[in-house]
Amino acid sequence: MSLAAPPRTGRRTRRTRALAVGAALLIAGAVATTGGSAVASPGAEASAGAGERSTAREAAALTGTAKLYRSLGDDITFTFDAHLAAKDTDDPSKATGTFRFSHYLNGEGASAEVKVDCLVTGGKVAVVSGVITESDLEGAKGERVGVTVHDLGRKDRLGYSWASTGSPADQGPLPKCVSSAPFESVKAGTGDFRVLPWEPKL
Template identity: 65%
Template sequence: MNRRTKITVLGAALLLSTAAAPSATASDGERRTAAPRAAAEPKPREGAALTGTAKLHRVAGDDITFSFDAHLAAADKADPMKATGTFEWSHYLDGDGAWAKAKVDCLVTGGKVAVVSGIVTDSDLPGAKGTRVGVTVHDLGRHDRLGYSWATTEDLGPKDLPKCVSSAPFEKVKKGTGDFTVVPWQPDF
């Protein structure tokens, strides 16, 4: 037998013995039960969620950013007021502006639309802390839209704004920045 043939036969023998090795170490019964155990426990789906960050499109060049990390646990899906998380936004033009962060107190989603509200916990805008605000997001892929409860007021609006109240999503997200994701709410009623 020539040298090239001997090397080929030896290589094939090594591959075959390596492939057969796992079957020698685990019985068929052990292999069959290992795989289903890992797949038997899928992660439960959230009751609802709104996540992501985007900048709004403004012709004047305003730098407006909204970020969301709002979740309703599967166990709480009957009560959207048990939602948790935060959302924040900032609005600057020519170096002037403000930012704020809110703690989520309600999240309702339907299809690709979410309405989230929360109490402002931190901000550099005078008088903003303690105010409830609401934001609406329409998750349209690359063309997301957004609205907010203070759209028709000069400030963040009334301190007695009800939970999960906002405006229609009238603002357009700046091209290339939208990555909002809405997990639809599916209550059991």
Template identity: 70%
Template sequence: MKRRTKIVVLGSALLLTAGVASAATASETPRQRTTASDAPRQATAADSPRQREAAALTGTAELYRSAGDDITFSFDAHLAAEDKADPSKATGTFEFSHYLNGEGARAEVKVDCLLTGGKVAVVSGVVTDSDLPGAEGKRVGVTVHDLGRHDRLGYSWASTGSPAETKELPKCVSSAPFEKVAKGTGDFTVLPWQPAL
């Protein structure tokens, strides 16, 4: 057989084979053709774009004091996207401690309000656990200015006296961030609130 004839016969055989395969596939029901990878999958939470939370304050830092006071603040406060219009629905906790020469106190606080704007956050909450007599059940507020390695902080008891002595402090009330964090310790992060105005 001449070479040209062989090519034509071979090409015809390939076309015939492809036609039979197509016909067989067409005769299958959709159920027979569907594979696990072809099957439509159910939409999951991971498929929808993640909604940004409305506001947040996180991080830990020590405050600078020339006398060597050991003062630490830690925050994990959040306002969910669905609560954007109500900062008093914020959740989370924060902690603080202040010791000098082995004396001082610490407190754990349940967040009840979070307001942020730009790089400034004001968070308040009720003390749930403390070794400072009379502090449990009292509301305290803290202000943080997120300035990278030079964060600043203020707290409500700067003007009201000891947290144990504070009476009826409103939610999200604190002082200006007048304290400086100790060098190398500031990692506060503020997520700005963007209310619909």
């Protein structure tokens, strides 16, 4: 069973095509992302002695969970919890966290958990990559995958690196922070991806 392939018009194979990139179902709770999903917001720490709040924030983040829309009712979920610390703002490959994704239809499908190894964000768009550490999709474990998220409120969009091959196990070697355009739409009422923009000193 392949994880995540673009929907086909007019016909559907018996093999469930799985889509992508992180899942609340995968984490026995939720990722991400990837453990559980968190809102990407500036962090605040109490400063010693004065009780003041620090204005420092992490360099970038991608968090949240959403299901993708499919007319046949496929259950496709992505969950992200990916972060780039302020001290690592010059090196996106030092990003940490996880993301999860799953795809099920009529009781069949697969899921995967991914360890983040790169995160780049710009405005409301994020590209995250990582290596699959656990999956029930044969041949997927150990493969690097990438996902793109466009944070548009309740109309978020998503894309994934194996869009053209149909499966993470078939896409071949992938560099860090590489993915496809966010061509998929999230299911109405489920989009809560949050992107914290990266602001490197250029």
